[in-house]
Amino acid sequence: xxxxxxxxxxxxxxxxxxxxxxxxxxxxxxxxxxxxxxxxxxxxxxxxxxxxxxxxxxxxxxxxxxxxxxxxxxxxxxxxxxxxxxxxxxxxxxxxxxxxxxxxxxxxxxxxxxxxxxxxxxxxxxxxxxxxxxxxxxxxxxxxxxxxxxxxxxxxxxxxxxxxxxxxxxxxxxxxxxxxxxxxxxxxxxxxxxxxxxxxxxxxxxxxxxxxxxxxxxxxxxxxxxxxxxxxxxxxxxxxxxxxxxxxxxxxxxxxxxxxxxxxx
Amino acid sequence: xxxxxxxxxxxxxxxxxxxxxxxxxxxxxxxxxxxxxxxxxxxxxxxxxxxxxxxxxxxxxxxxxxxxxxxxxxxxxxxxxxxxxxxxxxxxxxxxxxxxxxxxxxxxxxxxxxxxxxxxxxxxxxxxxxxxxxxxxxxxxxxxxxxxxxxxxxxxxxxxxxxxxxxxxxxxxxxxxxxxxxxxxxxxxxxxxxxxxxxxxxxxxxxxxxxxxxxxxxxxxxxxxxxxxxxxxxxxxxxxxxxxxxxxxxxxxxxxxxxxxxxxxxxxxxxxxxxxxxxxxxxxxxxxxxxxxxxxxxxxxxxxxxxxxxxxxxxxxxxxxxxxxxxxxxxxxxxxxxxxxxxxxxxxxxxxxxxxxxxxxxxxxxxxxxxxxxxxxxxxxxxxxxxxxxxxxxxxxxxxxxxxxxxxxxxxxxxxxxxxxxxxxxxxxxxxxxxxxxxxxxxxxxxxxxxxxxxxxxxxxxxxxxxxxxxxxxxxxxxxxxxxxxxxxxxxxxxxxxxxxxxxxxxxxxxxxxxxxxxxxxxxxxxxxxxxxxxxxxxxxxxxxxxxxxxxxxxxxxxxxxxxxxxxxxxxxxxxxxxxxx
Numbered sequence: 001x002x003x004x005x006x007x008x009x010x011x012x013x014x015x016x017x018x019x020x021x022x023x024x025x026x027x028x029x030x031x032x033x034x035x036x037x038x039x040x041x042x043x044x045x046x047x048x049x050x051x052x053x054x055x056x057x058x059x060x061x062x063x064x065x066x067x068x069x070x071x072x073x074x075x076x077x078x079x080x081x082x083x084x085x086x087x088x089x090x091x092x093x094x095x096x097x098x099x100x101x102x103x104x105x106x107x108x109x110x111x112x113x114x115x116x117x118x119x120x121x122x123x124x125x126x127x128x129x130x131x132x133x134x135x136x137x138x139x140x141x142x143x144x145x146x147x148x149x150x151x152x153x154x155x156x157x158x159x160x161x162x163x164x165x166x167x168x169x170x171x172x173x174x175x176x177x178x179x180x181x182x183x184x185x186x187x188x189x190x191x192x193x194x195x196x197x198x199x200x201x202x203x204x205x206x207x208x209x210x211x212x213x214x215x216x217x218x219x220x221x222x223x224x225x226x227x228x229x230x231x232x233x234x235x236x237x238x239x240x241x242x243x244x245x246x247x248x249x250x251x252x253x254x255x256x257x258x259x260x261x262x263x264x265x
Numbered sequence: 266x267x268x269x270x271x272x273x274x275x276x277x278x279x280x281x282x283x284x285x286x287x288x289x290x291x292x293x294x295x296x297x298x299x300x301x302x303x304x305x306x307x308x309x310x311x312x313x314x315x316x317x318x319x320x321x322x323x324x325x326x327x328x329x330x331x332x333x334x335x336x337x338x339x340x341x342x343x344x345x346x347x348x349x350x351x352x353x354x355x356x357x358x359x360x361x362x363x364x365x366x367x368x369x370x371x372x373x374x375x376x377x378x379x380x381x382x383x384x385x386x387x388x389x390x391x392x393x394x395x396x397x398x399x400x401x402x403x404x405x406x407x408x409x410x411x412x413x414x415x416x417x418x419x420x421x422x423x424x425x426x427x428x429x430x431x432x433x434x435x436x437x438x439x440x441x442x443x444x445x446x447x448x449x450x451x452x453x454x455x456x457x458x459x460x461x462x463x464x465x466x467x468x469x470x471x472x473x474x475x476x477x478x479x480x481x482x483x484x485x486x487x488x489x490x491x492x493x494x495x496x497x498x499x500x501x502x503x504x505x506x507x508x509x510x511x512x513x514x515x516x517x518x519x520x521x522x523x524x525x526x527x528x529x530x531x532x533x534x535x536x537x538x539x540x541x542x543x544x545x546x547x548x549x550x551x552x553x554x555x556x557x558x559x560x561x562x563x564x565x566x567x568x569x570x571x572x573x574x575x576x577x578x579x580x581x582x583x584x585x586x587x588x589x590x591x592x593x594x595x596x597x598x599x600x601x602x603x604x605x606x607x608x609x610x611x612x613x614x615x616x617x618x619x620x621x622x623x624x625x626x627x628x629x630x631x632x633x634x635x636x637x638x639x640x641x642x643x644x645x646x647x648x649x650x651x652x653x654x655x656x657x658x659x660x661x662x663x664x665x666x667x668x669x670x671x672x673x674x675x676x677x678x679x680x681x682x683x684x685x686x687x688x689x690x691x692x693x694x695x696x697x698x699x700x701x702x703x704x705x706x707x708x709x710x711x712x713x714x715x716x717x718x719x720x721x722x723x724x725x726x727x728x729x730x731x732x733x734x735x736x737x738x739x740x741x742x743x744x745x746x747x748x749x750x751x752x753x754x755x756x757x758x759x760x761x762x763x764x765x766x767x768x769x770x771x772x773x774x775x776x777x778x779x780x781x782x783x784x785x786x787x788x789x790x791x792x793x794x795x796x797x798x799x800x801x802x803x804x805x806x807x808x809x810x811x812x813x814x815x816x817x818x819x820x821x822x823x824x825x826x827x828x829x830x831x832x833x834x835x836x837x838x839x840x841x842x843x844x845x846x847x
Contacts (some may be wrong), residue, residue, distance in 0.1 A: 157627055161639065163586070163617060164617075165610050165614070165644065166640075178630035
């Protein structure tokens with residue numbers, strides 16, 4: 001479980017520093033080296049694509065962008081979701097009812113469809129992808145946080161704080177929020193792979209990042225087109241995508257065990 | 266004749282030894298008590314007899330039932346012994362019963378599993394067993410789910426399931442700890458009455474329970490069996506310091522110093538207070554009805570009663586944690602109104618609360634230093650970090666902890682330490698009134714005495730007034746100046762401690778005293794003084810709420826609600842108080 005953290009760290013470092021050591025860059029085409037299979041000659045570790053671009057560098061770039069999209073999207077959902085859920089849960093009553101019905105309403109919207117529409121209507125850009133993915137994920141987060149907050153609000157240590165005259169803001173931030181940390185961290189590590197999947201899905205449909213930028217999803221997409229002649233174009237990014245997803249899921253489990261230890265039974 | 270022979274039993278979890286080379290025997294038909302504080306290994310010993318320890322436990326030694334070795338027996342083989350030869354009653358019947366099975370089906374399963382009876386015959390046997398454990402209307406309970414039963418009835422069902430196969434040995438692991446004291450007496454009577462020639466191994470932390478009911482006693486301490494012998498001799502001439510300590514720490518309801526009443530001006534009072542809740546089904550549940558009480562300066566006022574008596578609801582409403590439906594609370598001449606967050610900082614400072622569950626009352630993500638110092642942030646905003654730390658340290662010393670604990674998290678503290686931290690947090694503002702809601706109920710005897718002494722010291726030093734909520738009359742006797750008895754949301758009697766214990770005026774007060782187990786084998790345990798259980802607050806009885814359980818009830822009692830009246834030096838709410846002999 002712990003190993004998954006190290007693997008992720010290794011992939012991240014590789015994605016950042018790897019391209020520095022490569023003689024190639026991510027966008028220059030080389031028509032003398034089209035669809036070269038992975039080899040050390042010419043330093044095409046992951047081979048090249050049908051435009052002769054070095055796939056190692058492109059894959060590393062793809063990882064960077066995929067992780068960036070996923071992490072930013074998760075942060076967006078984290079901030080909106082935790083604030084929204086904690087406020088609804090702590091205040092309770094009618095405010096809670098109205099806030100949660102709003103969430104229910106948003107749940108009813110077909111987000112992927114909405115995102116696709118947005119992508120088509122506006123120029124494709126990063127920001128839109130972040131917002132789109134974050135907007136899907138914060139709903140779940142808000143529900144989870146709200147439920148936890150309601151149960152924490154009834155705990156005796158919160159009553160004790162209220163009796164000491166501690167302000168509502170401090171109760172939310174010092175008493176309730178830290179106790180949400182465990183479940184929120186776990187949930188975020190599970191949101192990241194979800195965001196990665198959505199991003200890959202959009203990229204695969206050709207609605208993700210724009211060439212010459214790339215992401216793991218678009219790499220897989222172009223790999224599929226070439227899979228009969230150049231299987232490495234599909235296999236390498238697909239395997240890395242799977243590995244990253246798996247690592248995040250394992251990391252979530254490890255973090256949950258860590259945070260459970262402090263919660264007395 | 267020897268039934269069970271345990272030799273050198275050792276239970277380990279990794280490196281920690283929880284049961285250390287324990288040897289004892291249980292003879293056929295005998296009743297043996299196992300006593301010890303929490304963590305003494307008594308429950309682990311019991312579970313090991315049935316092979317119920319978790320997988321990471323390593324057992325060694327020998328457990329022989331009628332000469333057959335049970336250790337290292339496979340689960341399949343052990344199944345032949347469980348229920349048939351050895352059965353167990355756990356502390357919490359709610360968790361021990363399957364919520365998805367009807368009571369009758371659960372018991373019938375046992376008969377089917379062991380091929381004792383099936384079909385109609387099984388049903389008849391189950392019904393008969395339910396009748397024997399004293400369930401009212403057994404035909405209906407047969408089809409009931411466990412959540413539809415009261416706590417006492419659930420424990421009766423557990424006993425029925427444990428005895429249905431007529432085992433040779435019944436293990437009862439704290440069987441009454443989760444029950445009200447009047448129900449506890451009934452369940453203990455039932456165990457004794459039903460077991461016939463089944464041997465009983467009764468595990469408890471309460472010396473009062475084993476005193477009159479077990480022939481022999483095994484005393485555990487830190488995983489070792491430190492003393493054993495006939496109950497009377499262990500009580501009268503304990504051989505070990507540990508047993509003497511346990512005996513000294515066991516409070517007695519029938520004797521011991523009482524504190525005489527204090528005269529002083531009233532600090533805090535409630536006037537015709539009522540509290541009600543709305544449950545999920547939108548039914549109104551009246552938890553407290555028309556209660557008036559006052560607390561004097563430097564006085565300890567005990568509020569006693571069983572679950573559902575409204576004692577916790579009353580103080581929570583007084584503190585503003587829940588709304589008071591009618592009536593008012595008055596502190597130092599000023600009315601206390603509104604929820605806690607709207608109250609003046611100075612009144613908040615003067616009224617503090619200590620909870621029953623010390624671990625739940627401390628934020629698991631905060632260190633001890635932050636927990637105790639937090640009230641200062643609010644009430645002494647001018648204090649510097651250094652001054653605050655100094656103050657925290659001095660109060661920590663006062664409650665018997667030291668600076669090693671400052672950086673700890675609550676889960677790193679023992680129950681007693683955690684409760685001291687909670688008390689330190691409540692005392693750091695030097696309040697005038699401290700409310701202890703079952704504050705010592707979860708603590709072991711010796712720790713309980715230390716915590717009670719701590720409260721007495723604080724009272725002596727600062728003139729603190731204390732409201733001491735408890736269900737345990739033996740503890741109340743030694744700590745309080747005055748006692749208020751509540752039943753089903755109503756105040757039934759208020760008097761000085763000496764009057765309450767020497768001449769109770771309300772039949773319920775008498776019953777509570779009689780039901781309290783006395784840690785003395787010479788005093789024969791009285792039969793359960795009350796029948797039935799506390800009724801639901803949703804459907805309170807008419808007239809006097811106590812009349813369905815009262816042996817003195819007559820016509821008027823079920824019609825008219827008695828109001829509190831003065832009777833000599835007591836105030837009592839009973840139509841027949843004074844004319845009846847208690």
